[in-house]
Amino acid sequence: MSLVRLLTEVDSRSGHHVLVRRPGTALAIGLCAIAASSSTALADDKGLYERLWPRIPDSQRLTLSEQITDELSELGNTLGYHLDVLSHEMVALRVDGRRRRAYVRVGGGDGEYLTFRLASDVHFTDGLARVTTRVDLGIAGRRLQLELPEMEMVPASYRGERGVEIRLPLFRRTF
16 A cells, blocks of 8 residues: 555545545654654765765875975075075085985085085984085195095073084994
């Protein structure tokens, strides 16, 4: 028996369906209301679920620390570019924040008479900076290259004054 026939009867005078009051009519109307509202509630719950817990994006995004590192690297390289231009290539600075490295070069000169260049590669690890330095000296066309031993620089304080402690290894042994 269909729901329309359960709830209505055909009126003999008008020929239209008319609501009939029977003992099970209220229960049938309540079930119809529950069925209709549950389908819309499920649709509303799905939209609410999508809004509260969106899906994970398909592409990999950079973390905030990686974004900050990249921005600081770009800022350091921009500063290095301007130093290079303003000093007529006497000072150079390159920064790689992801690898925690910096390259600094100071010096210049004419190859015929006198040249002096100091180049350093700095690697930042464990709260200290490991510095590898190379000195190039040229006099009247002759060149001398010196590679200095690796040194470490650590922030320090002495009697309330802040400074830098430079560690220069005279003997290095590994076990």
